[in-house]
Amino acid sequence: MIAALRERPRLSLALLAVLLAVLPFVTGVLIGQSGVRMLDFALLYVLLALGLNLVVGYAGLLDLGYIAFYALGAYFYAWLASPHFGLHLPFWMILPMGTLFAAAFGVLLGAPTLRLRGDYLAIVTLGFGEIIRIFMNNLDAPVNLTNGPQGMDLIDPIQIAGIGFSGTQEVFGLVVQATHLYYYLFLAFTLAAILFAYRLQDSRIGRAWAAIREDEVAAAATGINTRNLKLLAFAMGATFGGLAGGLFAAFQGFISPESFNLMESILILCMIVLGGMGHIPGVIVGAVLLTILPEALRYIGDLQRAMLGEVVVDAANLRMLIFGLALVLMMLYRPAGLWPSRQRRRELTAEGEAVRHE
Amino acid sequence: MDIFAQQLVNGLVLGSIYALVALGYTMVYGILELINFAHGEVTMVGAMVALAVMGALLGVAPDLPGILVVIGGALVAIPACILLGYTIERVAYRPLRQAPRLAPLITAIGVSIILQNVAMLIWGRQYIAFPPILPQATFQIAGAQVSALQIFIVLLSGIAMAGLWFMVQRTRLGRAMRACGESREIASLMGVDVNRIISTTFIIGSALAAVAGLMVSAYYGLAHYYMGFMLGLKAFSAAVLGGIGNLGGAVLGGLLLGVIEALGAGYIGDLTGGFLGSHYQDVFAFLVLIVVLVFRPSGLLGERVAQRA
Numbered sequence: 212m213i214a215a216l217r218e219r220p221r222l223s224l225a226l227l228a229v230l231l232a233v234l235p236f237v238t239g240v241l242i243g244q245s246g247v248r249m250l251d252f253a254l255l256y257v258l259l260a261l262g263l264n265l266v267v268g269y270a271g272l273l274d275l276g277y278i279a280f281y282a283l284g285a286y287f288y289a290w291l292a293s294p295h296f297g298l299h300l301p302f303w304m305i306l307p308m309g310t311l312f313a314a315a316f317g318v319l320l321g322a323p324t325l326r327l328r329g330d331y332l333a334i335v336t337l338g339f340g341e342i343i344r345i346f347m348n349n350l351d352a353p354v355n356l357t358n359g360p361q362g363m364d365l366i367d368p369i370q371i372a373g374i375g376f377s378g379t380q381e382v383f384g385l386v387v388q389a390t391h392l393y394y395y396l397f398l399a400f401t402l403a404a405i406l407f408a409y410r411l412q413d414s415r416i417g418r419a420w421a422a423i424r425e426d427e428v429a430a431a432a433t434g435i436n437t438r439n440l441k442l443l444a445f446a447m448g449a450t451f452g453g454l455a456g457g458l459f460a461a462f463q464g465f466i467s468p469e470s471f472n473l474m475e476s477i478l479i480l481c482m483i484v485l486g487g488m489g490h491i492p493g494v495i496v497g498a499v500l501l502t503i504l505p506e507a508l509r510y511i512g513d514l515q516r517a518m519l520g521e522v523v524v525d526a527a528n529l530r531m532l533i534f535g536l537a538l539v540l541m542m543l544y545r546p547a548g549l550w551p552s553r554q555r556r557r558e559l560t561a562e563g564e565a566v567r568h569e
Numbered sequence: 570m571d572i573f574a575q576q577l578v579n580g581l582v583l584g585s586i587y588a589l590v591a592l593g594y595t596m597v598y599g600i601l602e603l604i605n606f607a608h609g610e611v612t613m614v615g616a617m618v619a620l621a622v623m624g625a626l627l628g629v630a631p632d633l634p635g636i637l638v639v640i641g642g643a644l645v646a647i648p649a650c651i652l653l654g655y656t657i658e659r660v661a662y663r664p665l666r667q668a669p670r671l672a673p674l675i676t677a678i679g680v681s682i683i684l685q686n687v688a689m690l691i692w693g694r695q696y697i698a699f700p701p702i703l704p705q706a707t708f709q710i711a712g713a714q715v716s717a718l719q720i721f722i723v724l725l726s727g728i729a730m731a732g733l734w735f736m737v738q739r740t741r742l743g744r745a746m747r748a749c750g751e752s753r754e755i756a757s758l759m760g761v762d763v764n765r766i767i768s769t770t771f772i773i774g775s776a777l778a779a780v781a782g783l784m785v786s787a788y789y790g791l792a793h794y795y796m797g798f799m800l801g802l803k804a805f806s807a808a809v810l811g812g813i814g815n816l817g818g819a820v821l822g823g824l825l826l827g828v829i830e831a832l833g834a835g836y837i838g839d840l841t842g843g844f845l846g847s848h849y850q851d852v853f854a855f856l857v858l859i860v861v862l863v864f865r866p867s868g869l870l871g872e873r874v875a876q877r878a
Binding site: 225267273323324326327328330331335337338339341342345346348349435473474477480483485486524525527528531532534536537538539542543546547565 | 665683690756
């Protein structure tokens, strides 16, 4: 069937579109509201993973502090659309500014790290992520910017054409949940981001990034401005993060520094490596899988009760345990990721030095 | 009491623990170019096992001298960590030797998550207290209060580091390790059993981690299933600060990071006129790390690697 679909790209595209359109309703019926929320989060993580993929997958810069940009986007949205400063700007004004704000920080992080390579870069980006989080955690005094560890709440939901994305709404005579509205909004952004990432990959910039990733010295020798392009990679990645952050703040209505810890950065990195680094379909699969897997594992408590009559092992605990095991096993059996690009698979099967020196 | 001297002492003690853990990171990195993210968790397991054994010992023989109890804990914790480190390498890293560079990083993260949760299953979420069995004597040295435990920690880590240095620089095994660090292929052509050397590296690193874990829990008086994460992060930062892959660098980086943190925590309020409190001490540590790396991109003692190592 897959082969048949491959021959008819238009038909398969149409099928995919229908599937994506009805997905929240099917999920809503099968699992309920929590399932739709999960879909929303999956889309946010796809956005984040696509952004980090620009930095790590395309340009080959290992970034362990990516969540900082997500945090910056989220806090930026909260500052301009919550009672905290009494500002309530519309989302279409905040999101572009928020992404620019995050991109500026991307450059700020990129600039001092241009000379660093590999794991030195990783630790500096990690430090940057931690610094941002610690500031968010402590900037409730002397000037209350972030409300400290309590976080900021009552953030305005997104409002389009008079329809506020909260509770249940009537749209064109249909009663819909806000989570459904967010689903379509996030889907629109995600599709735009996917398109953008694809176009970027085949552009001059994308090829220059690939050249830098494979061999920075050779890239510089062919006339690529490695400094500007690396900064651009950080800025673009940060843009995606900032956008996702703003959407997250509006969706959740509440943000706190807890949501932006190092583990989140690592989780997003896991998504792209597990899916297949540098390969957009792989990255999407990785992001969706790693969002849904921990959620699906929530049912483990119920399962234990059903099978053994009681909860023997703490469910949250077991959930993470299985998550860790899954990470290890998936990596052991698919070291290039679940869905690597064709080129990468070739590189891996061809033995020799070329692979080693990645 | 002199705050500066006091914080310096505290920093040096903390730093020597960081250094022990950092050595584990840097040895593995020197040979495999792999960030062994699970190393912090090995430290945690060392502390937990030691505390469990000590608790059991005290339960059986409450009158046993404190030192013997601690030694008993260490004698179980060290082999346990060695076994753990060896197993991690065999199961999670060795099959991925030829894989893309980030693949073992992900398994390392996976192992780290597994260890944390197994520890939580076994020992629970609560903090486990270190039994008050160690001598509480303190000394006045140059205006600073120094406890016997602090002296002991610095001495023991000094001895461990000296032993490691001797082993790496003066023995046949150490020469093989250094050869593997230069090039695994060529070392194997010279008859070095690379896999055995890598296993040995993990074993030594894990033994040091067990000792460090015991020291941390003794120093802070408690242990926790999550303690390995931040400790590992700090130690890895220390290893990078000193120049990753370089043993001396790990020690220097560890001591520096410890001192910076302690002094930062003590003075950051005064320096910024009360604007930033001591909870910014981690910011301070990371900022120093970033600034150092901006000016010395391969760490303090790291050799200038060729553009493509």
